[in-house]
């Protein structure tokens with residue numbers, strides 16, 4: 619019950635406050651401690667690390683916030699951006715930044731049930747922890763169905779149950795991603811501590827980034 623209230627306050631109050639702040643200040647990150655440059659750097663390092671070729675390809679950002687990562691990837695890598703977020707102001711900001719793109723003000727679970735598009739990169743940065751662990755499994759299962767061969771699902775700011783950081787609403791148990799890849803053999807797992815790949819971690823110093831690559 620307490621966790622549900624925390625999640626409600628997090629998404630309905632806090633995220634809206636960040637969005638309003640960003641609307642007024644121009645900061646592109648729906649986070650307390652991150653800014654536009656942090657998000658752009660992480661997007662760049664991810665593309666480089668996974669050797670992604672995104673020219674003309676579709677990139678989906680679920681819980682895209684104000685579209686900062688998508689905007690960067692469109693500008694620098696010439697991808698076609700798709701963004702989904704529940705907050706109206708975020709989607710408004712995305713449309714303002716990217717004339718060419720598809721943006722949906724929608725619950726991402728509903729979007730995943732309805733879309734018939736397929737993607738080459740799917741981003742879930744700082745989003746999956748808003749969902750209970752059973753729903754996190756369901757979300758990854760549904761994403762797996764819309765991934766092209768060799769595409770990557772990037773799940774960032776991943777925090778485990780045993781972390782000292784207590785602000786993640788639904789942290790995952792150890793072995794969570796290994797289990798997912800055992801059940802869905804079309805996904806290959808790579809997990810890296812964010813301080814290693816991105817440096818400059820401003821939340822949990824042990825948070826990880828997970829890359830699930832579609833092998834079929």
Ligand SMILES: C[S@@+](CC[C@H](N)C(=O)[O-])C[C@H]1O[C@@H](n2cnc3c(N)ncnc32)[C@H](O)[C@@H]1O
Pocket residue numbers: 629633646647648649657680681682683684686702703704705708724725726727742743744745748
């Ligand atoms: C911590 S912010 C991260 C935003 C963005 N990924 C970034 O890194 O800047 C979490 C985002 O997830 C969105 N979100 C949370 N629950 C959602 C849901 N059920 N469907 C779609 N978006 C959701 C919030 O509105 C918010 O923009």
